[in-house]
Amino acid sequence: xxxxxxxxxxxKLLFTYEGMDQPWEWPGGxxxxxxxxxxxxxxxxxxxxxxxxxxxxxxxxxxxxxxxxGVKGDAARAxxxxxxxxxxxxADAEKVFVNSSAPKYMKLTEQAFPGVDKLPPxxxxxxxxxxxxxxxxxxxxxxxxxxxxxxxxxxxxxAEIAKQLRAMKRLWQGKNMDGLLKRxxxxxxxxxxxxxxxxx
Numbered sequence: 001x002x003x004x005x006x007x008x009x010x011x012k013l014l015f016t017y018e019g020m021d022q023p024w025e026w027p028g029g030x031x032x033x034x035x036x037x038x039x040x041x042x043x044x045x046x047x048x049x050x051x052x053x054x055x056x057x058x059x060x061x062x063x064x065x066x067x068x069x070g071v072k073g074d075a076a077r078a079x080x081x082x083x084x085x086x087x088x089x090x091a092d093a094e095k096v097f098v099n100s101s102a103p104k105y106m107k108l109t110e111q112a113f114p115g116v117d118k119l120p121p122x123x124x125x126x127x128x129x130x131x132x133x134x135x136x137x138x139x140x141x142x143x144x145x146x147x148x149x150x151x152x153x154x155x156x157x158x159a160e161i162a163k164q165l166r167a168m169k170r171l172w173q174g175k176n177m178d179g180l181l182k183r184x185x186x187x188x189x190x191x192x193x194x195x196x197x198x199x200x
Contacts (some may be wrong), residue, residue: 003106003124004180011189012123013134017183019111020090022064024084032076033068033083038099038132041065042072052100056092061184103112105132112136113153120194124159126187133183140170156197162188 006014017044018038021027027034028143032042041049050062057065058088063087068079095112109124109131116124127149145168165188172180 001126003110003128004121006102006125006128007121009122009193010128012128013125013183015065017038017129017179017186019134020088020093022088023068023086023164024063024080026077026080028077031063032070032072033080034178035065035096036088037097037101039093041068042070042076043135046070046150048100052096056088056096057086061086065169101132108136111170112138115154115156118156119158123161123191123194126190127153127161129183129187133180165191195200 008145015037021036021038023032023033025034030042032040032113035053044052046066049066049069053065054062065083068076070084071079092170105128109128112131116127119127130146130149132162134146137143138150145164148167149161152158152164165184168180169184174176
């Protein structure tokens with residue numbers, strides 16, 4: 001059974017923490033040029049970018065931005081100023097998210113956390129948000145909590161999923177990354193909101 005569509009609560013969480021990106025506003029860190037709702041050109045292919053955005057940016061816009069495909073970090077920051085002529089509206093950002101990003105990341109969430117489709121929809125949405133933010137890698141110490149969440153999902157243990165989401169904050173504490181700390185807390189709270197419903 002595939003994951004449920006994102007609930008209103010999960011979509012609100014995601015939109016709140018992803019924000020609304022314009023191509024000239026480089027997000028920082030190891031991000032690439034980012035459009036709309038967290039659509040990172042550093043993480044996509046030229047073909048997928050064109051398929052997802054050509055109806056909005058046209059061939060001219062896609063061709064102008066294609067030099068940012070696969071580019072991340074400081075190299076992306078250097079490119080950002082040249083993209084000021086291109087503006088993404090909230091409606092267009094949501095269109096790409098619903099039609100392209102959401103189906104892709106639902107499949108990735110199912111890949112990362114087998115059995116996620118058996119969790120309550122809000123809990124599914126919290127883990128979708130996690131994968132949208134961090135991807136699906138399970139390798140290394142920085143991914144310890146991801147592996148623990150994978151095990152907790154297999155057991156249907158909502159309390160443990162929430163616990164591991166909060167434990168993950170160790171990676172960003174003291175690094176001026178309060179947005180990520182708040183996001184993990186919000187995801188954990190969304191999972192916990194399901195516990196009473198399941199028990200009932």
